[in-house]
Amino acid sequence: MMKIIELHIYGYGKLEDYVIGSVGQLQIFYGENEAGKSTIMSFIHSILFGFPAKQSAEIRYEPKNNPKYGGKIKAFFPDRGVAVIERVKGKAAGDVTVSLEDGTIGGEELLKDLLKRMDKTIFQAIYSFNVHGLQNIHAMKGEELGRYLFSAGTLGTDKLINTESFLTKEMEQRFKPSGKRPLLNEKLNELKEVQASLKIAEQQNEKYSELMSTKDGLAKKIAQLQNEIAMLEQKGIKLREYKRNEKLVIEAATIESKIIEHDPSFFPEDGLNRLEKLDEQLKVIQARLLRVKEKKEHLLNELDKSRPNSELLGMETEIEARIENLPLYDQLKQEKRLLESKLEEITEEISQLNDKLHADFNEENIHEINTSIFIKEQAENIQQTEQRLKDKKLELEADFEEEKKALAELEARAEGAKSELLDEGKRNQLVNEMDLLENKERIQSELNYVADQIEASKSREESEKNRRKKQQKKENNQLLLLGGIFLLVALWGLTNDTWLLAGIGLAGLLFLLAARYKPSDKMPVDDQILSKLLERERALKDALNSQPEGSAFTIRNLLARDEEARLRHRELLIKIEQQNDRFEKVVQQFEAWEADMAAVKRKKAELLKQFGLTETAGTIKVMDAYQLIDTQKQYFRERKRIKESLKKVTESLMEMENSLKMLAERFLHNSNFAPVEAANLLKRTLREAIDQKSRHHELTVKLEEIEEEHSSLQKEELVISQEKKGLLALARTEDEDEFRQKAKDAALVKNWRARLEDINYQLLASGLTDEDRDKIVKGISLEEQIEEIELKIEQSKRELTTQFDVIADVKHKMKVLEEGGIYSELLHKYKQLQHEFAEAAKDWAKFAVAKDLLSRTIDRYKDERLPRMLAKAENFLSILTDGSYVKIIPQLSGSGFLIERNDHMFFEANELSQATAEQVYVSIRLALAAGHFDRYPFPIIIDDSFVNFDHNRTARIIKLLREMSNNNQILIFTCHRHLLDYFTENEIIDLQEKSTNIV
Incomplete structure (x- = not known):
């Protein structure tokens, strides 16, 4: 959302070098009359949208004693970061400079982009409102109040109702169906009187009527001849154009026949190059396959020569353990006693947990139960959902x-x-x-x-x-x-x-x-x-x-x-x-x-089933069951570990006494060695076997790599072969020779098609139709058609000259009659009145069309945007009235609203108390601003709009504004000190206490 951070006024009204820093999300500007509240509000509008024009009704606030006029605003824009907008005296709206934090500097266009092309009038109508709107409510009676609220919800101001009244008044000043004094009514009556006199004059001048009829007939004949001549000339131009493009038409027909003859029906795009690339790739892969096969045979021979003593190596761990653990015989005995004691304790814990779970878990079935973090999350969700549903x-x-x-x-x-x-x-x-x-x-x-x-x-x-x-x-x-x-x-x-x-x-x-x-x-x-x-x-x-x-x-x-x-x-x-x-x-x-x-019970039962449990008379909490089972699994793992350790210790103790003797007899073939001598000899023999094993492992790894490379090359060879077959199949060919021949044909057809497309473009620009092209191809003579048309044009022009002579004679006779009688005067007056009536009717029609468009716009707004705005307004109204009024319903016809009370009683706007009507107005204005937040997240500026509210209503509107300040920045200007009790010290800027140039 856009947020104003700082204001710096160079010179605006009586404020000079005036700085307001650290403007908060919800900020109240307090000051008595003449403290500069209106000046600061106007300054914000002027910097963002331009200074008012000199002939405008708005005050320009030009300083009297300071040559500097303007200032700057630092503001945050969500998509561009912090921007500094500076506007000073210059052209009509001032010279503006916009500086972004990324170094971008621009002017009016950049500012318009930042403001999303928002207009000043629309901004003031939606995001800036004051006490004057509430004063209008005090002054209105009856149906006007409902219409005014509707206008406020549409445009944010009373312009809609004023515009509608203005259009109706202007229409009635020009015409009323039963009126006499409006201009159109007077013109219509005068026109009827003159028309009656004209008819009498026409009856007295039958010859003039006959001449008029003759003149009209001649005029029609002349117009008909002129149209015929124009059509014939156009047709001649077209035929000459056809003649000029005759060769192109014939060439196009020839190319089309060649394309039909050599068209390969379908050939893959860039097919020949693709085939050659595939052949080249296939040769490279086959050469690599031969080299890999040779390496593989060499490694197999090396492996046969370096096979280690697997039996001795298999006993490596045991031999080393026996040798290293010989001094630990007493320690192993002590460890055995400790392990036996731990085993008894864990077995008792496992038995107690089985009793709590009413289950018989053992080492085999306990590990089948899933106790992952995902199962734990499911258990937590099920238990929380179950508790929430009980509360619900x-x-x-x-x-x-x-x-x-x-x-x-x-x-x-x-x-x-x-x-x-x-x-x-x-x-x-x-x-x-x-x-x-x-x-x-x-x-x-x-x-x-x-x-x-x-x-x-x-x-x-x-x-x-x-x-x-x-x-x-x-x-x-x-x-x-x-x-x-x-x-x-x-x-x-x-x-x-x-x-x-x-x-x-x-x-x-x-x-x-x-x-x-x-x-x-x-x-x-x-x-x-x-x-x-x-x-x-x-x-x-x-x-x-x-x-x-x-x-x-x-x-x-x-x-x-x-x-x-x-x-x-x-x-x-x-x-x-x-x-x-x-x-x-x-x-x-x-x-x-x-x-x-x-659903929760089903999920719970399924989860308990996964745990191996069932619902009993006592309610089982899923999370508790999960934790007990998880603990049981840990106990079983610990017991298993202890058993394995105990077994190892026991085996070690049993084997330590004769292990060296057995190993010496097996691998040294002499059981009479002393333990120390046998251990040294076994250690040296084992080291030699380990070195041989390492060599054998290296060769095995290399062989696996070679085999993997061989397999990969075989797959690549198969893929490329399949791709090559697919390419031949796409071209519907059996072998490469047929494919290459089709490639040549496709290249020829491609060139022909390009030439044909160029010819068709030229013919299309010349205006030739397919029918005309067919005629040219069939050999129809264009010269004969051109000569025939020129002959017809000459005949029509001669006849046109004759008709001009006749009509000139008729007009002369009519002029003689007009100069000799009153008919011409009446006719002139009638035509003049007709023109004046038409002009006046056009003037009336402008207002009628404007009113119709306004009505349609209102209807469209009521059908599309109004429901969303009213939903927000109803929520705000419910908060402001503490739930006393819950619905705002548009009237079925025209403008205005019905307000529904919480006892389902409906009231028109004029039936509400004055304070409630003001709450409806405020709800609609705030909903209008909130409804435009997604597209235009601008600050809301409010000037003393709640001064008529009692303390309860004031507290509720301030609470609502605090909630709205999470989205929009809200700036409130007031001269009423009691409103300051609802705000913290950081949220208040006291304009009276400003003694320096910085606030």
């Missing part, structure tokens, strides 16, 4: 009783809740009655509505009658006026004999009379509506009278209480199911324990 059984029995009791309590509560439920018949009856009563209320409501409508209709009818009276009076006045006019016209015509005017006047009078007395055969619409409303009123009153009596409020309360009871019953059933799972887990652990115990 007690724990499992306690867990079993606890879970069983909890299950029984839940089942009893479930039965009690079930007894409170209404039976299905009663519930269905109440539901039906409730439906009827609700229907009665609906009918009464509708009846009231119909009554209001009747009153309104009658009022409208009265108003209509008054209106019709006024209208009738007005029409009568108009008829009288018109009648008077027509009467005057008729009288004028009759008086002046103008019959046409008289006819018109009479006809007008008749028409007015017909109009005046024409009957109205239609019933007013309001009368029809009123009659329907009266009929509906009677029907509703009849339906209302047929409804049952009863209190809907009472029935609704009964059903609500039953629904609450059913909900409690379902919750209890879910808890019972969960408790059953826990109970089953305990049972499964019991089963696993029984399997482990059976």
Whole structure:
């Protein structure tokens, strides 16, 4: 893991030539306000990732009175050792120099490698957090809190929730499905209005539409001709390329036929050289075999000449022992008495150990028992495992009783809740009655509505009658006026004999009379509506009278209480199911324990069987049995040694008196020598035999070496011969001549294949397909095809010129029409609005796509990385809340969490107390840092994030941080003195006490 060892600030903020040495694994920086805590935190970020830009919102902390700006950090990196990172004023982010302990010196790139390409923003989001995150929790309400915690668990900050809100706001500012004021809504309405006006203008300008259609057709025709010309030109280029590569295609076909004719099907790689090397090795080995055979025959002759007196040499030890031990006769007698006494004691010990083991071990069967160190380790493991399983059984029995009791309590509560439920018949009856009563209320409501409508209709009818009276009076006045006019016209015509005017006047009078007395055969619409409303009123009153009596409020309360009871019953059933799972887990652990115990017993029985023991009424400890058997083996070995020693002493005593006489008679052929004389003569004769034996041994060793070399050479000869046969078999040849011929063919084919591969590469680069190559090989004329294509291109170009002339004429006519009317203005405005709408829609789409990508990223994070992070966070939360809260569960949709209490109750984030919500936040932030430790083992920097915790919660968070400091270095900055009580003196750096330049 990365560990900061020392800080040296040249000039940063108000700190100048400021050194902090020996930074520990868990270090707390204490100081009151303005002591420099924020400055030191910013210094660490700036040295590692660069100074903030001048236009950035972050403070740059440039010193006012010191030209030096920057400093250095000494840190340990697990894969590169100790590094010194120095950053001073220079370019925007500063000039950095990195020095490693192996002498390597680098700049920004080396620093990025050390930091594993970690970005400053991501580092601050994951490994550096402060009290502002907790202040955000204080300020949030409702669903925002859950979303904020989710964002903290994803990025370490509230950027996720802010980004999501920002994207939604930006989208709504541009478009709302039911809105009017957003920009896209306004553009869409304006576009619809202009489109309607444009359609009217198009209808008034049919000729323009015809010209537009003609222009579009000509444009399509021109585009089609241009495409045809481009395709023909491309095809011509391709055919010319084919023509250029025609010779290569023919050469390739020729080479392929040669390869098919001479291909040896298979020949080993570098086969000829391998065969020649094997022949050469075989000749060398055969020559060495001849030399070895000659040496062997010479050594056999030498061995026959130097055979020693084996009988005398066989008695060498005995003769020397007799000679050297002659003065020890009295000592041997004393030794015999001591050995007899020891033998009796050991025999008694062996008998007692056999009684303890309930066994009958003897010298024959005791040594068959394996008492190696591996058996001892097995015995220790079995005995320890047996004891551990006994302890575990007690724990499992306690867990079993606890879970069983909890299950029984839940089942009893479930039965009690079930007894409170209404039976299905009663519930269905109440539901039906409730439906009827609700229907009665609906009918009464509708009846009231119909009554209001009747009153309104009658009022409208009265108003209509008054209106019709006024209208009738007005029409009568108009008829009288018109009648008077027509009467005057008729009288004028009759008086002046103008019959046409008289006819018109009479006809007008008749028409007015017909109009005046024409009957109205239609019933007013309001009368029809009123009659329907009266009929509906009677029907509703009849339906209302047929409804049952009863209190809907009472029935609704009964059903609500039953629904609450059913909900409690379902919750209890879910808890019972969960408790059953826990109970089953305990049972499964019991089963696993029984399997482990059976396995241990089986191993114990097998080991005891190896020891030659069986289980008795009394429990046998395997390790004790092993130690007793090991001791018994030592006793038996000691007894055997004593017996052998006693036997040797006894034999020596029995033989010492006549041994020299017997040896002199056997090897000197005279038994009358004095002991001293016989001993000297035997000693000289034995020395001569030993010298002859040494010579014979040397010759025997040499003969064995020669025979071993001979055998090795024979094996090498056989291996090389087999390898040679295998090589011939790989080439599928019978002899070397056929093999060499195949080697020549393979070399030719290899050269041809290389040439063919080169040709194929050139043809592939030219774009020739296998079909084109087949056509060339078959002799199809490329010149004719090229001429035909050039002719088609010329014809298409002439036709294209004609079409350009026609479309130019059409465009001219359209321009004349556009200049003479409003259509062009509307069309221009419509196109402009279309463009503006498209641009605005693109702007909206950017935010929509960003929001969709953000949602997908959140979903992917929830499926892949979130479960691992939450597992750590749940562990941390359980520690911080002393087991009160045990689970953090993501919401099924959107962002946010559910928190599970130890009684299996679930809470949304906004339902938690403020302190608990802060603990959830801290757990998630620490889990986020711990989850990235494998890839990025960086220090965790915390700035006053626990000031709102009481002393119990503070003690638990400090304990958790101590455990985490085994992996990550943890740096805590605080201005609260009471936190210092939780740390040792070495873990505290008091910024207030700094009176010199070194802390």
